[in-house]
Amino acid sequence: KTNESSNTNNKYEEIISNLPQDNGWKPFGKLYNYQGFWYAPSLLQNVISAQQSFTPQPKDFILCSSPKSGTAWLKALTFSIVSRNQVDDSTNPLLKKLPHEIVPFMEIELAQNSSNRNLDIPFVATHIPYTSMPKSIIDSDCKIIYISRDPKDVLISHWIFDIKVSGIGLESFPLEEALEQYCKGVYPFGPYWDHVLGFWKASLEFPEKVLFVKYEDLKTDGPFHVTRMAKFMGHPFSVEEKQQGVPEKIVNMCSFENLSSLEVNKNGKYNLPDLPTVENKSFFRKGKAGDWKNHLTNEKAEKLDQIMKEKFSGSGLV
Numbered sequence: 001k002t003n004e005s006s007n008t009n010n011k012y013e014e015i016i017s018n019l020p021q022d023n024g025w026k027p028f029g030k031l032y033n034y035q036g037f038w039y040a041p042s043l044l045q046n047v048i049s050a051q052q053s054f055t056p057q058p059k060d061f062i063l064c065s066s067p068k069s070g071t072a073w074l075k076a077l078t079f080s081i082v083s084r085n086q087v088d089d090s091t092n093p094l095l096k097k098l099p100h101e102i103v104p105f106m107e108i109e110l111a112q113n114s115s116n117r118n119l120d121i122p123f124v125a126t127h128i129p130y131t132s133m134p135k136s137i138i139d140s141d142c143k144i145i146y147i148s149r150d151p152k153d154v155l156i157s158h159w160i161f162d163i164k165v166s167g168i169g170l171e172s173f174p175l176e177e178a179l180e181q182y183c184k185g186v187y188p189f190g191p192y193w194d195h196v197l198g199f200w201k202a203s204l205e206f207p208e209k210v211l212f213v214k215y216e217d218l219k220t221d222g223p224f225h226v227t228r229m230a231k232f233m234g235h236p237f238s239v240e241e242k243q244q245g246v247p248e249k250i251v252n253m254c255s256f257e258n259l260s261s262l263e264v265n266k267n268g269k270y271n272l273p274d275l276p277t278v279e280n281k282s283f284f285r286k287g288k289a290g291d292w293k294n295h296l297t298n299e300k301a302e303k304l305d306q307i308m309k310e311k312f313s314g315s316g317l318v
């Protein structure tokens with residue numbers, strides 16, 4: 001490390017050490033509450049660094065989500081929309097790369113250097129909540145697309161993914177415990193309701209800047225919502241494209257069935273600096289709406305639904 005970067009790290013460590021802490025989300029050890037959201041310390045350094053120095057390209061699309069809400073899917077769909085005239089069915093990079101390798105994360109690959117990416121690809125992803133987003137993005141003309149998902153499915157997806165990646169074992173972090181933490185909002189980038197509400201409210205206030213998409217809507221009517229996304233992004237489908245079924249082709253290309261069956265997503269690995277190596281297949285588990293039914297009793301599901309109902313009440317979000 002250079003002196004400068006270790007000074008910067010020390011500065012962040014000092015900020016972080018004074019924040020509220022909680023060690024209830026076991027796979028990640030201690031989490032810190034910064035600006036109302038919970039973070040693992042190493043990632044929090046990156047978040048603060050991104051807040052201070054991240055600079056988007058003027059035409060970037062910022063893809064936002066809470067972890068396990070469909071981030072990789074959103075990356076695949078939006079990339080396919082924008083690049084549809086540059087790539088065809090055989091040259092689409094999605095056939096050879098994990099969506100996360102095509103679109104980097106602001107608080108991971110780009111935290112120290114905004115340009116550490118292929119600048120021809122106008123996408124940056126982030127799990128940073130709206131209220132903590134770098135000012136450079138809010139002040140820019142960059143458009144934001146947010147994907148939300150049924151919190152019950154997010155919980156199950158998150159719990160299983162974190163146990164796998166951390167290697168702590170199911171018995172060390174039973175679902176009951178995960179549910180309890182989730183209901184308190186204590187897990188990386190939680191609370192979920194505040195994450196969703198930040199973007200939801202922004203989408204109502206600034207509809208030209210922020211588009212709010214639901215995972216379940218994409219599942220039930222992909223072509224309609226892909227068309228809506230394309231229009232919002234300034235890449236609308238022409239009448240001919242619609243007649244040729246281009247929205248449907250994009251939906252099929254990016255479907256869970258297609259992406260999860262590709263060699264790269266079955267056997268590839270995702271390596272990032274300072275993070276554990278993750279098998280690409282971990283990002284493609286079930287890909288369904290409602291898999292929570294296989295894990296949560298009705299009573300537990302209702303508890304979670306009730307919390308969300310209270311938190312979302314009056315927002316217009318159901």
Ligand code: A3P
Pocket residue numbers: 065066067068069070071072073153156157158254255256257259283284285286287288291
């Ligand atoms: P499950 O664990 O419920 O299967 P993220 O990309 O934000 O990490 O979210 C991961 C979740 O999205 C996982 O949910 C994963 O299976 C699902 N997913 C990944 N690719 C998908 C796709 N193309 N279509 C639908 N769901 C997808």
